[in-house]
Every structure is written in C-alpha cells, then in structure tokens.
Amino acid sequence: MNSSTLIFVILLLSLLSYWYAIQRSIKVAGGITRVKYLTSLPKQFGLLTALWCGVPALVVLLLWGIFEASVIDSLLVAYLPQSVAQLNSDQLGLQLNDIHILASDLANGKLLQSSLELSKSDAAHYLFQVQQNASVIKVALVVLVSASATIFITSRFSQKYPARVELEKIITALLWASSAVALLTTLGIVLSVLFESIQFFQSVPPWEFLFGTEWSPQIAMRTDQVAGSGAFGAIPLFAGTLLITLIAMCLSVPSGLMIAIYLSQYASSRLRSIAKPMLEILAGVPTVVYGFFAALTVAPLIRDLGSSVGLSVASESALAAGLVMGIMIIPFVSSLSDDAISAVPASLKEGSLGLGATPSETIKLVLLPAALPGIVGAILLALSRAIGETMIVVMAAGMAANLTANPLESVTTITVQIVTLLTGDQEFDSPKTLAAFALGLMLFVTTLVLNIIALKVVRKYREVYD
Amino acid sequence: MTRAVQNPITEKVKASLKRRHRKEASFKWFGRMAVALGFFLVFALLADITSKSLPAFHQYWVKLDIEYRSDWLKINSDDAKGFAKANYRKVFKRSVYLAYPDVKKRRDKKSLFKLFSSNAEFTIKDHLIENPHDLGKNIAIWVRMDDDIDSYLKENLPNGQLSSRINQKQADWVVILKQQGRIEKRFNFSFFTHSDSREPELAGIRGAFTGTLLTMLVTLLLSFPLGVAAAIYLEEFAPKNRWTDIIEVNINNLAAVPSIIFGLLGLAVIINIFGLPRSAPLVGGIVLSLMTLPTIIIASRASIKAVPPSIREAALGIGASKTQMAFSHVLPMAMPGILTGTIIGLAQALGETAPLLMIGMVAFIVDIPGSVTDAATVLPVQIFLWADSPERAFLAKTSAAILVLLVFLFVMNMSASLLRQKFEKNK
Structure with missing residues (x-):
C-alpha cells in the first residue's frame, strides 16, 4: 500500500472514530435525552477522538517515510558480503543502486536473469523481502497506532470528562505548530544554505570567493589541482548583478515615483481607475514572461538599434535584462511610494498650498521630504527584489562571467550562476554544486539586510506622524 | 480702490510667477509621461506576445x-x-x-x-x-x-x-x-491535447498544464490550512511576547526572500534529506506553499483584524469558548478576505519558475503526469524550455503558452477582485 492510499485510510479511520465517539459519548451520558448532562457536546467528543486517531498515525507515517530508506539500506549493507560492504561510499552506492533496480524488477513480477552474480540476485531477493515486510509493518503500525489511540481516549469518556477543554488544547497546539512552520522555513533556509556553504569554504577559502576576480566553475577539478585556483572568484558576479540592478533602478525609480505622484496628486479618479489595473497587470505578469520579452524582443531591438548607430551590442546585453527588470519593478516602486506619499498628513500639504506654493513646489519641497523615509524604504525593497530576480536574467543575461561596467556587454549575475550550477545532474560533494549554495547564502544575507533596513526606515518614519 | 505703493516682494513674486508656472507645467507633463510610459509598456508587452502567438x-x-x-x-x-x-x-x-x-x-x-x-x-x-x-x-x-x-x-x-x-x-x-x-x-487542437515534443508541430501544453494543476493542488492543500491556522493563532491566541514578535518579524522577512532561495531549500532539505522524488509536483507544491505561506498569513491576518471586536465580545459574552469564538464567529466573517489573499498567493505561485528549476522540474517530459509523485513540468517552466529551443516554430508556441498562462492568471485575479467587491458590499 503506498503512502497516499494510507493517508486516505487514516482519514477514513478518523471519520469512523468520530462517529464511534459520538455514539459512545451518548451511551456514557445514558441515552440521547441525557446528553445535556455531559460537560461537552457529543460533536466535541467526536472531534477529539478523530484528532487522537488521525494525528499520531500521520506523524508515524511521516517519520516512517523519513527513516525508511536509510534503515533499509543499512539492513542491506549488513546483509551484503564483507567484500562489498567495505567498498568506498561511491562504489557501494552504485552497488546498492543496482540491487534496488533488481528488487523493483522483482516487485514488478519480472524474473531476474540467470547470468547475474549470485551475491547480487541473492541481495535483490533479500531487499525485495525486506521491502515487502516493511510495507506490511508500516500498514500494521499505522492501523495499530490509530486504533489504540482511539480506544485509549474513548475509554476515558465519562459524564464529567472535559472533552471540550481537551479538544481546544489540541487545537491550540496545532495552531501554534502552524505558526511555527514559517519559523521552521527560515531555519531550514539558513541551515541548509549555511551547511553547504561551510562545506564549500573548506575547499575554497572565503576570501578567494569574496574577492577573486575570475569565475569559471565549469573547469574540471582534478585531485592534484590546488583547490579553487582562482576559478571561484565571485566579484564578476557581484559586479554583473549590480550593473543590471542599477540599470533596472534607473528606469523604475524615476518612472515609478512619478507615476505614484501623478496618480495621487494630479490624476482624475477616472484615470486612476484605469491606471491602477494597468499597474496590477505589470505586477502580475510572471517573471518568465518578462524573461521571454527581454530575450526575444528587447534584446534584438537594442542590438539592431546599436548596430544602426555603429555600436556593437552583445546579444545578451546587460541593458536589455536591466531595462525589462526595471519594467517589472515599476509597479512595486509606485505602489509603495504611493503608500508613503498618502501617509503624509493632509495638513502639511494644505499648509503649503495655502502659503501660495504651486502643487509641484508642494510636492517637491513638502510632500517628498516628508515621505522620504517611506520612499527610501520602497527603493530598498525594490533593490532587494531586483537582486533576487532570477528568470529575467537567466533568459536574457549572459552565462560567462565578465567584469565590465559597459551595459552593452554581456554580464552574468548571482542568480544566473545558481541556476546554471544546479540544473542538470549534480553531485553533492563537488565545489561546483556547493558554490551555488555559497552564492545563495550571499543572496539571502544581502536581501535580508536590505529588507531589515527598509522595514526599520519605514517604521521609524511612522513613529513621527502617527 | 487704486493700487497702492507696489510692494517690492510682491513685485519679485510676480516676476517669478511665469517661471514657476512653467516649472509646474513641465512637472505635470513629466508625470503624464511616466503614466503614459506605463500604459505603453503594458500595451507593448501584451501586443508583442499576442502577435507572436497567433x-x-x-x-x-x-x-x-x-x-x-x-x-x-x-x-x-x-x-x-x-x-x-x-x-x-x-x-x-x-x-x-x-x-x-x-x-x-x-x-x-x-x-x-x-x-x-x-x-x-x-x-x-x-x-x-x-x-x-x-x-x-x-x-x-x-x-x-x-x-x-x-x-x-x-x-x-x-x-x-x-x-x-x-x-x-x-x-x-x-x-x-x-x-x-x-x-x-x-485549428491547432494538438496544442491543447498533446504533451511536450521535440517536434514543434506536435508539441502541446497538456502535460505542463496537468503538472501545473497537480502542483497548485498540493500548494493549495498545504498553504491554505497552514496559513489560516497560523493567522488565527497570531491574531486570536498568541500572547504578546518575544516568541510572537519573532514569528511576526520572520513572516515579514520571509515574504521578501528571493524565490530562488526557496528552491535551494527544496533541493537541500526536501529532496536530499527527506528523499522525496525530484521533478515531482509534490516537491514543487511543498516549495511553492512555503513561498506563498507568508502572503496568505499576512492577508488572513489583515482580514481577521478587520472583523469588529463586538463580534468577539458577543460570542464570548454568551458563553462561547475562545476556540468556538475564533472558528464559528470570526473565521466565517473573515473568509472572503482570506480567500482573496489565498487566490492572490496562488496566482503568484502559478507564475513562479525559479524555485522549480532548482528541484528538477525542467526535464523534458512527454508523459502526462498521473499523480503528484510522477515527474512533471509546469506551464512557466514549459515556457522557459520552449523559449530556449532553437526551432523557430517554438517561438509561436512559447507565446501561445504565455497567453494561456496569462489568461489563467487573469481569471484568478478577476475572481479575487470580484470576491473582494462582494465582500465590501456586504459589509
């Protein structure tokens, strides 16, 4: 029985136990007419029992799923003859893989070829047996756990049993656990990225990674080669990311800000009602679509424009990726700055207008300075988004690391390199793969710092006017 | 009344008035240009993709x-x-x-x-x-x-x-x-009924579409209950202490973490430690639900907060427990807002590509996935793959797939805003 069927069975059992507990609570009360003498509603008895029946069984199933593979493998290794079990980890892994494939053949009802080594077919039969036993034990265990939990809790039912209080304790605990998932996610991100990065920095020194100017991770790493040898210098990636981000900000900050100002201060409500959906469309378009637009429309356009005035433009120029990223960020900047501008008290604006300033003078000399912290926060958030943006640059920016400040040349970014290093087959002990996690760590830290600063700036500003 | 002695300051102001009005006009013009640029960009993007897709x-x-x-x-x-x-x-x-x-x-x-x-x-x-x-x-x-x-x-x-x-x-x-x-x-029916193929005239989006549906199903089943439960806990039950503060700050920061980082998490933890299969909608769904969770929590909290306190007091006053108050009184009133937030979060997840590249959903897959553990790809990744193909005919296919994705997103966002409007009317 596979796990999804088993989950379904658990749900069915819970439903059954719900019904059983309701019947039992009525019986404990002494008939349907005497239900009012119970401390809780029969429904609450039922829910309590259903939770007792389902939750532990699901936890058991989850734990089983996590540990099953490693336990079975260690059983298999213990079964294998000494000569095989003492191989190094790579070769052992290959052997185990072979045996797994043979065992799945057995499971599909195929017969093994007679030409196989005896030890292998033996091991495959053993593994097949273990796997079958394991799945029987799994089902038995799950059913046993849910049945015994149900029996335990229903045996405690009495007229005075506080089912509601017990139920609410469990519900509150579940709610608490759900709110902890977000924390666990962050913890998981930090730990996984950090762990792999530390492994990476054991083979490539951190300063070489942070300050090296040459990036070519595709070079085969031989054992006699000095680790790294300058191939993992991330400066070109940082520079490339910065260049594209800068181009994006040059487009998005002025236009986003002006859109926010015009829409909030000048525009008629009719214009606003059609401009808001326009911005929502820009904000809602998936990044892969922007990437397509950048790679197949904007980049050729810029190249043709460049060649018509005699400039040589790379077909994956930083300019194309940067401009399209700027388009993506416009709605982000404009909606956040709109919030900041409308949060400025009306009295400031009215005071300025009353003194005879023109609307534009009021905006430039009163509103913008007052809203500045909010706008700075918006720009920082937009910056962090631009740095972390992936699809546009994967599709429209280059692959080769190129240390240049010329927007017409092709550059690569942190996110592009993470994607190129991690797509396709990968082995988890090569610095090439681990480098992606080190880059991920850089990205995570950078965006986190930008976000924290942005939130601080915005919060500080709120304290002034609220 | 005749004009009295001319005040030198008034003179100065008058002299500068023309310049100031000119500046005002040019500022306004600048703003108009920015808005026009926005409209132009939307138009250019949609027109470009539509014309290429035809x-x-x-x-x-x-x-x-x-x-x-x-x-x-x-x-x-x-x-x-x-x-x-x-x-x-x-x-x-x-x-x-x-x-x-x-x-x-x-x-x-x-x-x-x-x-x-x-x-x-x-x-x-x-x-x-x-x-x-x-x-x-x-x-x-x-x-x-x-x-x-x-x-x-x-x-x-x-x-x-x-x-x-x-x-x-x-x-x-x-x-x-x-x-x-x-x-x-x-009419090219095979575009909707076929799966991916190396031959452009045979390639279709059905496989990717099914993969998207499966992935979204997993995302919805995980992120909606978890997100709503977390929001209820934070709004109704959580004591105001350090732990709650940490969770709050954490959720806000998580909402701004680049999506590709979630892909790294999926690769390192869900695939390598928990051993779930690569390229599966199950893993994709888990990663995307972790990513959308902050969006749903933030929207749900805002919606729960908007329920008037009198509702809570009335429920508690007639003897409901805190849990009963939260689930039977506050939650139904907050539901439209929560659903709106969920749809918006799912729409974000629907268009997401980068984290799915990390967990191997980029493979060339011809079979239509039948369950959440089969190898699959999703629409945005299919778009990415086709955009990379050298065959010219894939250009049109890519644009057409984008169009399908955009229509899908449009429908989701429309239903979210309709829901919001209905909710506001009822209030």
Missing part, C-alpha cells in the same frame, strides 16, 4: 494518397493484432514515391520527406486501426506538415519564393500541392 493556433495539413497494400504492411485483414505492429513507414514512403515518381536522388528524397511531420506514419496507422476495412485500398489521408514548411506557409511569401529553412525543390512542391488544393489550414 501562428501557434493553426497549422497546415497536407492530403496524401496512401496505398494500404497488405504486402507492404505485411498483414492480412483477419490479423487484428498485426495492425498495431505493421510496417506503416514503408506504406508512407512508398505512397509518397508513387506520388512523386521523378524524385530519384537521395538528397531530393530527403527534402521530400522533410515536407511532412515525422508523426505522419502514426496518423496513417491510426486511420487504418480505426477503419480496418480500408486495408488494400487507396485512401486520401490528411497529415501534418513539418514545422519548417508550416512556418514557411505562415509567412505568406509569394509563390515559389524561398525562406531560410527550405530549398528550391521544397518550395516548388509546396506551390504544386497548394494548386492541387492538397494543403489546408486547420
């Missing part, structure tokens, strides 16, 4: 006279099993040679067969399996044209003119076929 919705078919000769097929009429295994390639090739007896050179033969889709022999096969009585007869069968010819026909060049991917002979054949009325333009 060729993908129809394709050219050609009529061939096929001789279903049993000595070529090596079957006879009462052998039902043999129909599936017969030599249709031979029938196809021989029938084409019969139609073009003067094509003798190897190179010409090769160009001739390049007129037709590699799928042609299967079309021929399907026809005979459906109509077994046609064995031994000469039947006119419509087959797809090759993608290069298809693109060439769509360019609508004057008769006989060459384009880069075809040669003179092919162009001449196409002209003759056209004059004979053997070429027909049909």
Whole structure:
C-alpha cells in the first residue's frame, strides 16, 4: 500500500472514530435525552477522538517515510558480503543502486536473469523481502497506532470528562505548530544554505570567493589541482548583478515615483481607475514572461538599434535584462511610494498650498521630504527584489562571467550562476554544486539586510506622524 | 480702490510667477509621461506576445494518397493484432514515391520527406486501426506538415519564393500541392491535447498544464490550512511576547526572500534529506506553499483584524469558548478576505519558475503526469524550455503558452477582485 492510499485510510479511520465517539459519548451520558448532562457536546467528543486517531498515525507515517530508506539500506549493507560492504561510499552506492533496480524488477513480477552474480540476485531477493515486510509493518503500525489511540481516549469518556477543554488544547497546539512552520522555513533556509556553504569554504577559502576576480566553475577539478585556483572568484558576479540592478533602478525609480505622484496628486479618479489595473497587470505578469520579452524582443531591438548607430551590442546585453527588470519593478516602486506619499498628513500639504506654493513646489519641497523615509524604504525593497530576480536574467543575461561596467556587454549575475550550477545532474560533494549554495547564502544575507533596513526606515518614519 | 505703493516682494513674486508656472507645467507633463510610459509598456508587452502567438493556433495539413497494400504492411485483414505492429513507414514512403515518381536522388528524397511531420506514419496507422476495412485500398489521408514548411506557409511569401529553412525543390512542391488544393489550414487542437515534443508541430501544453494543476493542488492543500491556522493563532491566541514578535518579524522577512532561495531549500532539505522524488509536483507544491505561506498569513491576518471586536465580545459574552469564538464567529466573517489573499498567493505561485528549476522540474517530459509523485513540468517552466529551443516554430508556441498562462492568471485575479467587491458590499 503506498503512502497516499494510507493517508486516505487514516482519514477514513478518523471519520469512523468520530462517529464511534459520538455514539459512545451518548451511551456514557445514558441515552440521547441525557446528553445535556455531559460537560461537552457529543460533536466535541467526536472531534477529539478523530484528532487522537488521525494525528499520531500521520506523524508515524511521516517519520516512517523519513527513516525508511536509510534503515533499509543499512539492513542491506549488513546483509551484503564483507567484500562489498567495505567498498568506498561511491562504489557501494552504485552497488546498492543496482540491487534496488533488481528488487523493483522483482516487485514488478519480472524474473531476474540467470547470468547475474549470485551475491547480487541473492541481495535483490533479500531487499525485495525486506521491502515487502516493511510495507506490511508500516500498514500494521499505522492501523495499530490509530486504533489504540482511539480506544485509549474513548475509554476515558465519562459524564464529567472535559472533552471540550481537551479538544481546544489540541487545537491550540496545532495552531501554534502552524505558526511555527514559517519559523521552521527560515531555519531550514539558513541551515541548509549555511551547511553547504561551510562545506564549500573548506575547499575554497572565503576570501578567494569574496574577492577573486575570475569565475569559471565549469573547469574540471582534478585531485592534484590546488583547490579553487582562482576559478571561484565571485566579484564578476557581484559586479554583473549590480550593473543590471542599477540599470533596472534607473528606469523604475524615476518612472515609478512619478507615476505614484501623478496618480495621487494630479490624476482624475477616472484615470486612476484605469491606471491602477494597468499597474496590477505589470505586477502580475510572471517573471518568465518578462524573461521571454527581454530575450526575444528587447534584446534584438537594442542590438539592431546599436548596430544602426555603429555600436556593437552583445546579444545578451546587460541593458536589455536591466531595462525589462526595471519594467517589472515599476509597479512595486509606485505602489509603495504611493503608500508613503498618502501617509503624509493632509495638513502639511494644505499648509503649503495655502502659503501660495504651486502643487509641484508642494510636492517637491513638502510632500517628498516628508515621505522620504517611506520612499527610501520602497527603493530598498525594490533593490532587494531586483537582486533576487532570477528568470529575467537567466533568459536574457549572459552565462560567462565578465567584469565590465559597459551595459552593452554581456554580464552574468548571482542568480544566473545558481541556476546554471544546479540544473542538470549534480553531485553533492563537488565545489561546483556547493558554490551555488555559497552564492545563495550571499543572496539571502544581502536581501535580508536590505529588507531589515527598509522595514526599520519605514517604521521609524511612522513613529513621527502617527 | 487704486493700487497702492507696489510692494517690492510682491513685485519679485510676480516676476517669478511665469517661471514657476512653467516649472509646474513641465512637472505635470513629466508625470503624464511616466503614466503614459506605463500604459505603453503594458500595451507593448501584451501586443508583442499576442502577435507572436497567433501562428501557434493553426497549422497546415497536407492530403496524401496512401496505398494500404497488405504486402507492404505485411498483414492480412483477419490479423487484428498485426495492425498495431505493421510496417506503416514503408506504406508512407512508398505512397509518397508513387506520388512523386521523378524524385530519384537521395538528397531530393530527403527534402521530400522533410515536407511532412515525422508523426505522419502514426496518423496513417491510426486511420487504418480505426477503419480496418480500408486495408488494400487507396485512401486520401490528411497529415501534418513539418514545422519548417508550416512556418514557411505562415509567412505568406509569394509563390515559389524561398525562406531560410527550405530549398528550391521544397518550395516548388509546396506551390504544386497548394494548386492541387492538397494543403489546408486547420485549428491547432494538438496544442491543447498533446504533451511536450521535440517536434514543434506536435508539441502541446497538456502535460505542463496537468503538472501545473497537480502542483497548485498540493500548494493549495498545504498553504491554505497552514496559513489560516497560523493567522488565527497570531491574531486570536498568541500572547504578546518575544516568541510572537519573532514569528511576526520572520513572516515579514520571509515574504521578501528571493524565490530562488526557496528552491535551494527544496533541493537541500526536501529532496536530499527527506528523499522525496525530484521533478515531482509534490516537491514543487511543498516549495511553492512555503513561498506563498507568508502572503496568505499576512492577508488572513489583515482580514481577521478587520472583523469588529463586538463580534468577539458577543460570542464570548454568551458563553462561547475562545476556540468556538475564533472558528464559528470570526473565521466565517473573515473568509472572503482570506480567500482573496489565498487566490492572490496562488496566482503568484502559478507564475513562479525559479524555485522549480532548482528541484528538477525542467526535464523534458512527454508523459502526462498521473499523480503528484510522477515527474512533471509546469506551464512557466514549459515556457522557459520552449523559449530556449532553437526551432523557430517554438517561438509561436512559447507565446501561445504565455497567453494561456496569462489568461489563467487573469481569471484568478478577476475572481479575487470580484470576491473582494462582494465582500465590501456586504459589509
């Protein structure tokens, strides 16, 4: 029985136990007419029992799923003859893989070829047996756990049993656990990225990674080669990311800000009602679509424009990726700055207008300075988004690391390199793969710092006017 | 009243007025330009994609006279099993040679067969399996044209003119076929019913679409209950202490973590430690739900906060417990807002590509996924893969897939805003 069927069975059992507990609570009360003498509603008895029946069984199933593979493998290794079990980890892994494939053949009802080594077919039969036993034990265990939990809790039912209080304790605990998932996610991100990065920095020194100017991770790493040898210098990636981000900000900050100002201060409500959906469309378009637009429309356009005035433009120029990223960020900047501008008290604006300033003078000399912290926060958030943006640059920016400040040349970014290093087959002990996690760590830290600063700036500003 | 002595300051202000008004006008003009730029960009983006996608919705078919000769097929009429295994390639090739007896050179033969889709022999096969009585007869069968010819026909060049991917002979054949009325333009149903293929004329989005649905299902089933539960806990139950503060700050920061980082998490933890299968919608769904969780929590909290305190007090006042108050009174009132937030979060997840690249959903997958643990791909990743393909015909396919994705997103966002409007009216 596979796990999804088993989950379904658990749900069915819970439903059954719900019904059983309701019947039992009525019986404990002494008939349907005497239900009012119970401390809780029969429904609450039922829910309590259903939770007792389902939750532990699901936890058991989850734990089983996590540990099953490693336990079975260690059983298999213990079964294998000494000569095989003492191989190094790579070769052992290959052997185990072979045996797994043979065992799945057995499971599909195929017969093994007679030409196989005896030890292998033996091991495959053993593994097949273990796997079958394991799945029987799994089902038995799950059913046993849910049945015994149900029996335990229903045996405690009495007229005075506080089912509601017990139920609410469990519900509150579940709610608490759900709110902890977000924390666990962050913890998981930090730990996984950090762990792999530390492994990476054991083979490539951190300063070489942070300050090296040459990036070519595709070079085969031989054992006699000095680790790294300058191939993992991330400066070109940082520079490339910065260049594209800068181009994006040059487009998005002025236009986003002006859109926010015009829409909030000048525009008629009719214009606003059609401009808001326009911005929502820009904000809602998936990044892969922007990437397509950048790679197949904007980049050729810029190249043709460049060649018509005699400039040589790379077909994956930083300019194309940067401009399209700027388009993506416009709605982000404009909606956040709109919030900041409308949060400025009306009295400031009215005071300025009353003194005879023109609307534009009021905006430039009163509103913008007052809203500045909010706008700075918006720009920082937009910056962090631009740095972390992936699809546009994967599709429209280059692959080769190129240390240049010329927007017409092709550059690569942190996110592009993470994607190129991690797509396709990968082995988890090569610095090439681990480098992606080190880059991920850089990205995570950078965006986190930008976000924290942005939130601080915005919060500080709120304290002034609220 | 006559004007009194001119105040020197008034004079100065008056003198500068013209300049100030000019500045005002130019500032306003600047703002107008920015808004116009926004409109232009939306228009350019949508127009570009729509115009590029149009060729993908129809394709050219050609009529061939096929001789279903049993000595070529090596079957006879009462052998039902043999129909599936017969030599249709031979029938196809021989029938084409019969139609073009003067094509003798190897190179010409090769160009001739390049007129037709590699799928042609299967079309021929399907026809005979459906109509077994046609064995031994000469039947006119419509087959797809090759993608290069298809693109060439769509360019609508004057008769006989060459384009880069075809040669003179092919162009001449196409002209003759056209004059004979053997070429027909049909709506491209296979774009919606086929899965991915290396041949552009056969590739469709059904596999990716199914993968998207499965992934979204997992995302919804995980992120909605977890997000709502977390929001209820934080709004109704959480004591105001350090722990709650940490969770709050954490959720806000998580909302701004780049999506690719979630992909790294999925790769390192869900695939390598928990050992779930690569490329599976299950893993994709888990990663996307972790990513959308902050969005849903933040929206749900805002919606729960908007429920008036009088509701809570009334419920508690008539003896409801805190849990009953939260689940039976506050939650139903907050539901429209929560659903709106969930739809918006799911729409974000629907368009997300980068984290799915990390967990291996970029593979070339022909089979339509049947469960959440099968290898699958999703629409945005399919778009990414097609955009990378060298074949020109994939350009239109990519745009068409984008159009489908955008329509999907549009419907989701529309339903979210309709829900919001209804909610506001009821209030």
